[in-house]
Amino acid sequence: MSPAQPRFRRFPLGLYATAALSGMGAVLVAALLPALARGEHLDDRESGLLLGSQFLGSFAGGITALMPPELSLRLGPLCAAAALLSAAAALAAGAPPFLLDATLLLFGYGLGQMITAANLVVGQERPDNRAAHLSLVNFLWSLGATAAPLIVSASAQKVAPAASLASFSFLFLAVALMAQRAEWPLWPLTAAVPRHAEGATIGNPEEDSDRGGSLFAAFALLFFLYGGAEGSLSGWLSSYGQRFGGATAVTMPLLTAAFWAGINLGRAAGAILLRHVPEMRAIRLALWVFLAAGCLLLRVHAAFAMTALAALLGLCLAPVFPAALARAGSARIPGRRLAGIMAMCGLGSAALPWLVGMVSYRAGSLRIGLTLPLICVAAMLGLLLLSPLFRRDRSKAASAPSRQFSQP
Numbered sequence: 562m563s564p565a566q567p568r569f570r571r572f573p574l575g576l577y578a579t580a581a582l583s584g585m586g587a588v589l590v591a592a593l594l595p596a597l598a599r600g601e602h603l604d605d606r607e608s609g610l611l612l613g614s615q616f617l618g619s620f621a622g623g624i625t626a627l628m629p630p631e632l633s634l635r636l637g638p639l640c641a642a643a644a645l646l647s648a649a650a651a652l653a654a655g656a657p658p659f660l661l662d663a664t665l666l667l668f669g670y671g672l673g674q675m676i677t678a679a680n681l682v683v684g685q686e687r688p689d690n691r692a693a694h695l696s697l698v699n700f701l702w703s704l705g706a707t708a709a710p711l712i713v714s715a716s717a718q719k720v721a722p723a724a725s726l727a728s729f730s731f732l733f734l735a736v737a738l739m740a741q742r743a744e745w746p747l748w749p750l751t752a753a754v755p756r757h758a759e760g761a762t763i764g765n766p767e768e769d770s771d772r773g774g775s776l777f778a779a780f781a782l783l784f785f786l787y788g789g790a791e792g793s794l795s796g797w798l799s800s801y802g803q804r805f806g807g808a809t810a811v812t813m814p815l816l817t818a819a820f821w822a823g824i825n826l827g828r829a830a831g832a833i834l835l836r837h838v839p840e841m842r843a844i845r846l847a848l849w850v851f852l853a854a855g856c857l858l859l860r861v862h863a864a865f866a867m868t869a870l871a872a873l874l875g876l877c878l879a880p881v882f883p884a885a886l887a888r889a890g891s892a893r894i895p896g897r898r899l900a901g902i903m904a905m906c907g908l909g910s911a912a913l914p915w916l917v918g919m920v921s922y923r924a925g926s927l928r929i930g931l932t933l934p935l936i937c938v939a940a941m942l943g944l945l946l947l948s949p950l951f952r953r954d955r956s957k958a959a960s961a962p963s964r965q966f967s968q969p
Contacts, residue, residue: 575739576679579634580698582736583675584705585712586641588821589729590615590665591796592710592814595803596722600652605927607658609918612796614662615669616911622673623907626681631740633678638737640671645730652723671733673907676702703828707821710799710814717814779948780889781905786941787881788906789913790934794820794874796914801927802867816871823872827879840884841951848942851877855935859928881941882906888951913937 590597590611598608622640627633644667651660679698713725720728798816834843851874858870889902913933921930945951 575736576634576682577698577701578736578739579638579675580679580701581705581708582638582732583672583679584702584707585709586668586672586705586729586733587619587702588706588709588795588817589713589726590668592713592799592817593722593725594796595800595813596717597652598800600722601658601661603658604922605918605930606922607918608800609915609921610658610662611665612792612918613911613915615665615672616792616907616914618666618669618671619673620669620904620907620911622670622675623677624673624904626674626677630678630681633674634682635737635740637671637674637678638733638740640674641668642671642730642733642737644668644671645726645733649723649727649730652721652726700825700828703821703825706795707818707825710816710818710821714814714818776889777902779944779951780885780902783885783941783944784882784902784906785909786937786944787878787885788909789916790909790937790941791824791878792910793913793917793931793934793937794871794878797917797927797931798871801931802864804927805862805867816868819868819872820875823875823877824879825875826872827876828883830876830879834880840888841945844881844884845942845945847877847880848938848945851938852935852942855938859931859935909937 594608594611597603597611603611622633622637627636644664648661648664648668650656651664716725795817798820799813802816803813854870854873854877858867858874861867861870886903917927917930917933919930920933921927924930
């Protein structure tokens with residue numbers, strides 16, 4: 562079989578199951594956090610450390626994805642399954658919280674390996690309809706992130722957190738077995754990868770060489786703040802609904818589900834909107850609405866209103882990542898630096914949820930802690946409004962192939 566024609570037997574099912582399950586895993590701990598905190602008598606500092614451990618593991622897994630990536634697709638689910646089983650055992654045995662932190666660090670590492678490798682395999686190995694398959698992989702990730710809180714909500718009254726973790730571990734084990742049996746595409750297919758795809762700049766590298774460092778720093782900060790805002794809300798909305806909205810064990814995870822449903826809807830709408838509206842204008846408008854909705858969320862007490870506002874917050878955050886990535890492509894940022902900028906999003910997702918827990922613990926109020934994602938978004942808006950790097954008219958970079966980055 563020619564290297565230019567990779568094998569795809571049983572490839573889509575295993576890969577797409579990996580994407581959906583890694584999305585479910587990303588929000589599983591957040592959906593279970595109120596029950597975990599109540600059952601294990603965790604304060605907000607310890608709860609934040611649980612979230613931070615998982616996201617830190619995901620960041621580490623993403624930046625250390627194995628080559629060939631099929632190895633990560635096999636290793637990642639095994640790590641996640643082992644970690645969830647260990648976490649369930651630790652909960653059942655009443656182990657100290659630091660052991661649970663260690664298991665979630667391994668769990669996050671497995672998740673990071675899985676989704677990064679899935680994107681690498683599709684992006685490198687399937688040149689035909691590559692963008693469509695990448696979009697599908699990331700859509701399935703978001704769909705899994707929406708489904709996990711709904712599953713937790715449906716089983717909250719009948720299944721303890723330890724049993725939920727154990728049940729999900731068998732799903733990861735099933736995907737791991739599927740990955741072991743799959744006939745993955747051959748790697749690497751260097752002929753199928755454009756020469757400029759690795760380490761080359763988009764457009765003329767000399768035009769913006771004097772601004773390269775400033776561009777990297779500005780976009781790295783923007784993505785760090787975005788990841789922090791998204792991770793904080795995803796991780797703490799369920800707990801916030803319990804304390805201030807009278808949410809029950811059944812309705813608490815619905816806030817997280819609504820947030821991710823808003824992101825799904827916003828990504829779908831953004832794929833159309835960003836064809837007609839300049840990227841930076843779309844981001845600024847979305848962030849202004851986000852700040853208004855976030856301030857309102859901190860004032861209301863009705864569970865239904867909180868759920869609707871959570872969906873609106875997700876809707877507003879949804880276009881930020883693809884639009885910012887499109888602008889980075891227009892700015893001719895080198896491919897290697899672009900990968901580093903995207904990694905900053907994962908670092909923000911690791912740091913800010915932990916910091917929310919610390920602030921909440923010190924201040925004695927989760928409402929005060931959740932002002933941090935609002936501060937992140939306000940800082941993003943200030944960066945976009947004040948930095949000359951983001952104020953250039955988009956028509957000046959119209960010749961740059963930014964459309965390839967307009968999908969999440």
